[in-house]
Amino acid sequence: MIRVENLTATYGEVIAVDDISVNIDDGGFVLVVGANGSGKTTFVRHLNALLEPEEGTVEVDGIDVTADPIAARANIGMVFQQPRDQFVAATIGADVAFGPENLGLDREEVDRRVESALQAVNLDGRANDRIDELSGGEQARVAIAGALAMEPSYLVLDEPFTGLDQPARESVLDQLDALQADGTGILVVTHDLRDLHSRADRLLGMHDGRIVVDGPPREVAEELPGIDVRVVEGLR
Numbered sequence: 214m215i216r217v218e219n220l221t222a223t224y225g226e227v228i229a230v231d232d233i234s235v236n237i238d239d240g241g242f243v244l245v246v247g248a249n250g251s252g253k254t255t256f257v258r259h260l261n262a263l264l265e266p267e268e269g270t271v272e273v274d275g276i277d278v279t280a281d282p283i284a285a286r287a288n289i290g291m292v293f294q295q296p297r298d299q300f301v302a303a304t305i306g307a308d309v310a311f312g313p314e315n316l317g318l319d320r321e322e323v324d325r326r327v328e329s330a331l332q333a334v335n336l337d338g339r340a341n342d343r344i345d346e347l348s349g350g351e352q353a354r355v356a357i358a359g360a361l362a363m364e365p366s367y368l369v370l371d372e373p374f375t376g377l378d379q380p381a382r383e384s385v386l387d388q389l390d391a392l393q394a395d396g397t398g399i400l401v402v403t404h405d406l407r408d409l410h411s412r413a414d415r416l417l418g419m420h421d422g423r424i425v426v427d428g429p430p431r432e433v434a435e436e437l438p439g440i441d442v443r444v445v446e447g448l449r
Protein backbone atom coordinates (compact mmCIF):
# COMPACT_ATOMS: atom_id res chain seq x y z
CA MET A 214 0.00 0.00 0.00
CA ILE A 215 1.08 3.58 -0.66
CA ARG A 216 0.49 5.76 2.37
CA VAL A 217 0.81 9.54 2.03
CA GLU A 218 0.51 11.64 5.17
CA ASN A 219 0.33 15.42 5.36
CA LEU A 220 2.45 15.86 2.24
CA THR A 221 3.27 19.46 1.34
CA ALA A 222 5.51 20.72 -1.49
CA THR A 223 6.30 24.25 -2.56
CA TYR A 224 8.24 25.98 -5.33
CA GLY A 225 9.19 29.30 -3.80
CA GLU A 226 5.91 31.04 -3.04
CA VAL A 227 3.80 28.47 -4.93
CA ILE A 228 2.20 25.72 -2.85
CA ALA A 229 2.07 22.87 -5.38
CA VAL A 230 0.93 20.15 -2.95
CA ASP A 231 -0.98 21.28 0.09
CA ASP A 232 -1.21 18.87 3.02
CA ILE A 233 -2.29 15.73 1.14
CA SER A 234 -3.11 12.57 3.07
CA VAL A 235 -4.23 9.54 1.09
CA ASN A 236 -3.82 5.75 1.05
CA ILE A 237 -3.66 3.86 -2.23
CA ASP A 238 -4.29 0.11 -2.15
CA ASP A 239 -2.37 -2.44 -4.17
CA GLY A 240 -3.76 -3.66 -7.47
CA GLY A 241 -6.15 -0.76 -8.11
CA PHE A 242 -6.61 1.43 -11.17
CA VAL A 243 -6.48 5.01 -9.98
CA LEU A 244 -6.84 8.23 -11.97
CA VAL A 245 -5.34 11.49 -10.76
CA VAL A 246 -7.13 14.34 -12.51
CA GLY A 247 -7.20 18.11 -12.23
CA ALA A 248 -6.65 21.30 -14.16
CA ASN A 249 -3.21 22.45 -15.32
CA GLY A 250 -1.13 23.44 -12.33
CA SER A 251 -3.33 21.68 -9.76
CA GLY A 252 -0.32 19.73 -8.48
CA LYS A 253 -0.73 16.28 -10.06
CA THR A 254 2.84 15.88 -11.31
CA THR A 255 4.39 17.24 -8.14
CA PHE A 256 2.24 14.86 -6.10
CA VAL A 257 3.08 11.67 -8.01
CA ARG A 258 6.80 12.48 -8.19
CA HIS A 259 6.87 12.13 -4.43
CA LEU A 260 5.57 8.57 -4.59
CA ASN A 261 8.95 7.13 -5.62
CA ALA A 262 11.19 9.77 -4.09
CA LEU A 263 11.92 11.71 -7.28
CA LEU A 264 10.97 14.63 -5.07
CA GLU A 265 11.61 14.64 -1.35
CA PRO A 266 8.77 15.77 0.94
CA GLU A 267 9.29 19.16 2.53
CA GLU A 268 6.65 18.23 5.02
CA GLY A 269 4.87 14.95 5.57
CA THR A 270 5.74 11.38 4.67
CA VAL A 271 5.27 8.86 1.87
CA GLU A 272 5.49 5.15 2.66
CA VAL A 273 5.33 2.24 0.26
CA ASP A 274 4.63 -1.11 1.90
CA GLY A 275 5.60 0.40 5.24
CA ILE A 276 8.96 1.75 4.02
CA ASP A 277 9.57 5.49 4.05
CA VAL A 278 10.50 6.39 0.46
CA THR A 279 12.97 9.09 1.53
CA ALA A 280 14.81 6.67 3.80
CA ASP A 281 15.02 4.05 1.03
CA PRO A 282 14.51 5.59 -2.43
CA ILE A 283 15.93 2.53 -4.16
CA ALA A 284 13.23 0.30 -2.66
CA ALA A 285 10.63 2.92 -3.57
CA ARG A 286 11.76 2.99 -7.20
CA ALA A 287 11.79 -0.79 -7.35
CA ASN A 288 8.20 -0.80 -6.07
CA ILE A 289 6.78 2.11 -8.05
CA GLY A 290 7.61 2.39 -11.72
CA MET A 291 7.15 5.80 -13.26
CA VAL A 292 6.54 6.71 -16.90
CA PHE A 293 6.69 10.37 -17.85
CA GLN A 294 4.81 12.52 -20.29
CA GLN A 295 7.73 12.77 -22.71
CA PRO A 296 9.27 9.29 -22.74
CA ARG A 297 12.07 10.66 -24.91
CA ASP A 298 13.39 12.48 -21.84
CA GLN A 299 13.71 9.32 -19.81
CA PHE A 300 15.74 7.12 -22.17
CA VAL A 301 19.31 6.49 -21.11
CA ALA A 302 20.57 4.21 -23.87
CA ALA A 303 20.56 4.07 -27.67
CA THR A 304 18.83 0.71 -28.12
CA ILE A 305 15.61 -0.72 -26.72
CA GLY A 306 17.30 -3.63 -24.91
CA ALA A 307 20.03 -1.52 -23.29
CA ASP A 308 17.52 1.04 -22.12
CA VAL A 309 15.16 -1.50 -20.57
CA ALA A 310 18.11 -3.27 -18.90
CA PHE A 311 19.36 -0.08 -17.24
CA GLY A 312 16.97 -0.12 -14.25
CA PRO A 313 17.43 -3.80 -13.33
CA GLU A 314 21.21 -3.47 -13.78
CA ASN A 315 21.16 -0.65 -11.25
CA LEU A 316 19.37 -2.89 -8.79
CA GLY A 317 22.55 -4.98 -8.88
CA LEU A 318 20.82 -8.06 -10.32
CA ASP A 319 22.93 -10.67 -12.09
CA ARG A 320 23.08 -10.82 -15.90
CA GLU A 321 20.74 -13.79 -16.18
CA GLU A 322 18.04 -12.09 -14.10
CA VAL A 323 18.47 -8.81 -16.01
CA ASP A 324 18.09 -10.66 -19.32
CA ARG A 325 14.99 -12.48 -18.06
CA ARG A 326 13.38 -9.22 -16.96
CA VAL A 327 14.20 -7.43 -20.21
CA GLU A 328 12.76 -10.26 -22.26
CA SER A 329 9.62 -10.44 -20.18
CA ALA A 330 9.10 -6.64 -20.20
CA LEU A 331 9.54 -6.47 -23.97
CA GLN A 332 7.08 -9.30 -24.39
CA ALA A 333 4.56 -7.48 -22.23
CA VAL A 334 4.59 -4.45 -24.54
CA ASN A 335 4.78 -6.49 -27.76
CA LEU A 336 8.34 -5.48 -28.56
CA ASP A 337 9.98 -8.88 -28.19
CA GLY A 338 12.77 -9.51 -30.66
CA ARG A 339 13.36 -5.75 -31.02
CA ALA A 340 16.06 -5.35 -28.34
CA ASN A 341 18.69 -4.16 -30.82
CA ASP A 342 16.50 -1.53 -32.52
CA ARG A 343 17.53 2.08 -32.05
CA ILE A 344 15.13 4.10 -29.89
CA ASP A 345 15.52 7.26 -31.97
CA GLU A 346 14.13 5.43 -34.99
CA LEU A 347 10.90 4.35 -33.27
CA SER A 348 7.46 5.91 -33.60
CA GLY A 349 5.97 7.86 -30.68
CA GLY A 350 3.75 4.90 -29.78
CA GLU A 351 6.69 2.50 -29.80
CA GLN A 352 8.73 4.88 -27.64
CA ALA A 353 5.86 5.03 -25.15
CA ARG A 354 5.89 1.22 -25.01
CA VAL A 355 9.69 1.16 -24.45
CA ALA A 356 9.24 3.57 -21.54
CA ILE A 357 6.59 1.28 -20.06
CA ALA A 358 8.86 -1.74 -20.58
CA GLY A 359 11.67 0.09 -18.74
CA ALA A 360 9.38 0.60 -15.76
CA LEU A 361 8.05 -2.97 -15.94
CA ALA A 362 11.54 -4.48 -15.89
CA MET A 363 11.81 -3.20 -12.33
CA GLU A 364 8.82 -5.52 -11.59
CA PRO A 365 7.08 -2.79 -9.63
CA SER A 366 3.92 -3.36 -7.66
CA TYR A 367 2.63 0.00 -8.94
CA LEU A 368 3.05 1.71 -12.28
CA VAL A 369 2.52 5.48 -12.34
CA LEU A 370 2.02 7.09 -15.74
CA ASP A 371 2.00 10.89 -16.03
CA GLU A 372 -0.04 11.96 -19.08
CA PRO A 373 1.06 8.87 -21.02
CA PHE A 374 -1.08 9.62 -24.06
CA THR A 375 0.28 13.04 -24.94
CA GLY A 376 1.27 13.07 -28.59
CA LEU A 377 0.04 9.53 -29.29
CA ASP A 378 -2.32 8.80 -32.16
CA GLN A 379 -5.40 6.64 -31.55
CA PRO A 380 -3.84 3.25 -32.45
CA ALA A 381 -0.85 3.97 -30.17
CA ARG A 382 -3.20 5.12 -27.44
CA GLU A 383 -5.19 1.90 -27.74
CA SER A 384 -2.02 -0.15 -27.65
CA VAL A 385 -0.92 1.52 -24.40
CA LEU A 386 -4.41 1.00 -22.94
CA ASP A 387 -4.19 -2.70 -23.84
CA GLN A 388 -0.86 -2.91 -21.97
CA LEU A 389 -2.43 -1.31 -18.93
CA ASP A 390 -5.32 -3.78 -18.99
CA ALA A 391 -2.92 -6.72 -19.21
CA LEU A 392 -0.80 -5.39 -16.37
CA GLN A 393 -3.73 -4.81 -14.13
CA ALA A 394 -4.99 -8.32 -14.82
CA ASP A 395 -1.59 -9.53 -13.60
CA GLY A 396 -2.01 -7.65 -10.31
CA THR A 397 0.04 -4.50 -10.99
CA GLY A 398 -1.54 -1.36 -9.56
CA ILE A 399 -1.98 1.40 -12.13
CA LEU A 400 -2.08 5.12 -11.44
CA VAL A 401 -2.63 7.44 -14.40
CA VAL A 402 -2.27 11.22 -14.24
CA THR A 403 -4.47 12.77 -16.89
CA HIS A 404 -6.61 15.73 -17.75
CA ASP A 405 -8.52 13.64 -20.30
CA LEU A 406 -10.79 10.91 -18.94
CA ARG A 407 -11.56 9.40 -22.35
CA ASP A 408 -11.10 5.57 -22.35
CA LEU A 409 -9.94 5.69 -18.74
CA HIS A 410 -12.94 6.39 -16.51
CA SER A 411 -14.48 2.98 -17.22
CA ARG A 412 -11.22 1.20 -16.37
CA ALA A 413 -10.55 2.99 -13.09
CA ASP A 414 -11.98 2.00 -9.74
CA ARG A 415 -10.95 5.26 -8.10
CA LEU A 416 -10.57 8.87 -9.16
CA LEU A 417 -8.59 11.42 -7.18
CA GLY A 418 -9.39 14.97 -8.23
CA MET A 419 -6.87 17.71 -7.42
CA HIS A 420 -7.48 21.41 -7.07
CA ASP A 421 -4.93 23.94 -5.81
CA GLY A 422 -2.63 21.24 -4.46
CA ARG A 423 -5.31 19.36 -2.55
CA ILE A 424 -7.24 16.16 -3.24
CA VAL A 425 -10.81 17.44 -3.19
CA VAL A 426 -12.56 14.59 -5.05
CA ASP A 427 -12.11 10.91 -4.17
CA GLY A 428 -14.29 8.02 -5.27
CA PRO A 429 -15.30 5.71 -8.11
CA PRO A 430 -15.38 7.81 -11.34
CA ARG A 431 -19.12 7.41 -11.92
CA GLU A 432 -19.98 8.40 -8.37
CA VAL A 433 -17.90 11.57 -8.40
CA ALA A 434 -18.61 12.66 -12.00
CA GLU A 435 -20.78 15.58 -11.00
CA GLU A 436 -18.00 17.04 -8.86
CA LEU A 437 -15.60 17.24 -11.81
CA PRO A 438 -16.76 20.45 -13.51
CA GLY A 439 -16.10 22.20 -10.17
CA ILE A 440 -12.39 21.40 -10.55
CA ASP A 441 -12.30 22.20 -14.29
CA VAL A 442 -12.20 18.58 -15.43
CA ARG A 443 -14.35 17.80 -18.44
CA VAL A 444 -16.92 15.04 -17.98
CA VAL A 445 -16.61 12.81 -21.04
CA GLU A 446 -19.32 10.82 -22.73
CA GLY A 447 -20.28 7.66 -20.86
CA LEU A 448 -19.24 8.93 -17.47
CA ARG A 449 -22.68 10.26 -16.65
Ligand SMILES: Nc1ncnc2c1ncn2[C@@H]1O[C@H](COP(=O)(O)OP(=O)(O)OP(=O)(O)O)[C@@H](O)[C@H]1O
Nearest residue numbers: 224227228229247248249250251252253254255256
Ligand atom coordinates in the same frame (compact mmCIF):
# COMPACT_ATOMS: atom_id res chain seq x y z
N1 LIG B 1 9.86 23.25 -11.33
C1 LIG B 1 8.95 24.14 -10.94
N2 LIG B 1 9.31 25.38 -10.56
C2 LIG B 1 8.40 26.29 -10.15
N3 LIG B 1 7.07 26.06 -10.10
C3 LIG B 1 6.65 24.85 -10.47
C4 LIG B 1 7.56 23.83 -10.92
N4 LIG B 1 6.84 22.71 -11.23
C5 LIG B 1 5.55 23.02 -10.99
N5 LIG B 1 5.43 24.29 -10.54
C6 LIG B 1 4.18 24.96 -10.14
O1 LIG B 1 3.56 24.13 -9.16
C7 LIG B 1 2.17 24.06 -9.38
C8 LIG B 1 1.76 22.60 -9.59
O2 LIG B 1 2.37 22.13 -10.78
P1 LIG B 1 2.28 20.62 -11.28
O3 LIG B 1 3.11 20.51 -12.52
O4 LIG B 1 2.56 19.70 -10.17
O5 LIG B 1 0.74 20.53 -11.64
P2 LIG B 1 0.00 19.63 -12.71
O6 LIG B 1 -1.37 19.46 -12.19
O7 LIG B 1 0.80 18.39 -12.95
O8 LIG B 1 -0.01 20.55 -13.98
P3 LIG B 1 0.13 20.17 -15.53
O9 LIG B 1 -1.10 19.42 -15.89
O10 LIG B 1 0.22 21.52 -16.17
O11 LIG B 1 1.41 19.36 -15.64
C9 LIG B 1 1.88 24.96 -10.56
O12 LIG B 1 1.51 26.23 -10.07
C10 LIG B 1 3.20 25.04 -11.28
O13 LIG B 1 3.32 26.24 -11.99
